[in-house]
Amino acid sequence: MASRSQHQGHDKYKSRIIHLFKLYAEDINTETQADNAKYLAVLVSGYLEQAIKEILLQYASSISAKPISKYIKETWPTSKNMTATNIESILEQFNEGWSKEFSDWLKVTKKREGRGNRKEDRKGDINSIVKWRNYIAHGQESKTTGVTLVSVKEKFITIKDLVSLIETMVKS
DSSP: OOOGGGGHHHHHHHHHHHHHHHHHHTOOOHHHHHHHHHHHHHHHHHHHHHHHHHHHHHHHHHHSOHHHHHHHHHHSOSSOOOOHHHHHHHHHHHOHHHHHHHHHHHHOOOBOTTSTTOBOOHHHHHHHHHHHHHHHHTTOGGGOTTOOHHHHHHHHHHHHHHHHHHHHHHHO
């Protein structure tokens, strides 16, 4: 199975995002914070896509013959929005149990730390970060009013939890 050192790519990406959240939180200029939040939304969406790809391709190479592993790597979609539905579909192609576990994980709700009565919506967090990235990439700034450092950070927490879930599923 994939070892921890084999996930250095997405770990470095995650560390960079964490560093930027800390750096940008110190900026008191609201216009700059809004731009930084949008930049981080794009990075978090990219992290989600790259981490899933890295974990699953490493898994495929660890359990498959080289030609099969090569085929999976070369046919991986170059651009796939990692919505909750797409993630579930990809996981199902690897292992139906993973898809079920992911689906169950999406249904769990709990209070967000420090956010009053607001409940965590994992599926909403995943889909929002992807949607925001697409709006930003396609110049639809008017649709990004909810993109703040706080909202992006909340989504990032969910994304990190999802990446950990997938790593755990692949290892077992």
